[in-house]
Amino acid sequence: MDAVAIFAQLVSQREKVLARSYSHHAAFHDLIKAGLIEETGVVSSIICDECDQPHESAITYQDSQYGYFCYDLGFIKLSRAEIVSVKPNIKTFVAQIAGRENCKRRKPTPLEGETWRIGGLETAGGDVTIFFQPRMVDVKDVRSFESSLKRDVRTSLGIILTSAGVLSVPPYITTSIQDVLNFDLKTGCFFFDVEPSSIAGVSETRTGGRPNEYKETLTILFHERAADGRSLSGRNQEADAILDEYNDRFPEEKKTPHKSIVRKFVTDVRSGS
Ligand SMILES: [Zn+2]
Known part of the structure; x- marks a missing residue:
């Protein structure tokens, strides 16, 4: 996952998450360094995955040791690093x-x-x-x-x-x-x-009355691809493929729609708006 994807996921989750779920991504540490993700302490409970029946258990801290109690295995020790929680700043x-x-x-x-x-x-x-x-x-x-x-x-x-x-x-x-x-x-x-x-929606040469000058062409390309069975399931992949096709078909055009416009177009057309 890259930095934007990790940040977006943390933001959309709306709650503190375990740092260790992300700590294998290099970008996670870049975000911590940049102050965009901050430590918020330790989580109050954890899912035990040591025994046969995954269960939630409260974190305890005794004799300078973090851990939790498992009915099958008894006290399971945890290091602080395993239970540190983070949230986006x-x-x-x-x-x-x-x-x-x-x-x-x-x-x-x-x-x-x-x-x-x-x-x-x-x-x-x-x-x-x-x-x-x-x-x-x-x-x-x-x-x-x-x-x-x-x-x-x-x-x-x-x-x-x-x-x-x-x-x-x-x-x-x-x-x-x-x-x-x-x-x-x-x-x-x-x-x-x-x-x-x-x-x-501000275009460099704003002419007014044409909110999306590319819509007609994008619509044609989109439906042609669908009819040929060439549509890709990922929104961004499909948008990028449409943009490539646009550039191939209209090499003489000085202006091409921006990636974000094509992505928004694909989102809209797929959601039926
Ligand atoms: Zn257990």
Whole structure:
């Protein structure tokens, strides 16, 4: 797993997790070093996988020794490293993105609940606000986002970064951090590898009235691939294959849709919207 995937998974789980579930990934240690994942102590219980019947057991600490009790095997000793729990540091994450993008109107604390306004960007097409919401999976997530916005200044363009789900709150565009962010090992920072303005729907030469100038062509390519049985099951794989095909078929085009646009298109068309 890479850094963005690990961070996204920790964010979407919403609770403390065992460090040892991730400690075999090099990127996990990079995230700890960058302060994007922090230790929160030790877990209070653990699943025993030493005996025949997996069971949950409370962690105890006695005579300077961590461990738990198993009915079959008695006291099982554990090292602290085996039960250390971690959680993502969203405050650091938000500050990193705001800093890298040189955002205006930054807010270093949540607007409300779990909704963060990372900041705003001035673009040729208008102000784009960047939000972070851990999950956009169900109606509760949408309500909580909408409610946080009530007392905030609304812009007509915006991006909701999330780690799970694709629900959106128009006119804002929801995008998974895994699709648009990358991790810079040197600085220990997350950054956009897709222009935030293009995610928000601002095109360089904004003509107005054509929200997605690629949609028609992408739709044709998508259905051709499906008809030929060439569709790939993974959303990102299918989007990348469509983009390759687009570039092969229209080499004379100066502008091609960005990866994030094609990925969003595949998501939309597959979800029937
Ligand atoms: Zn046991």
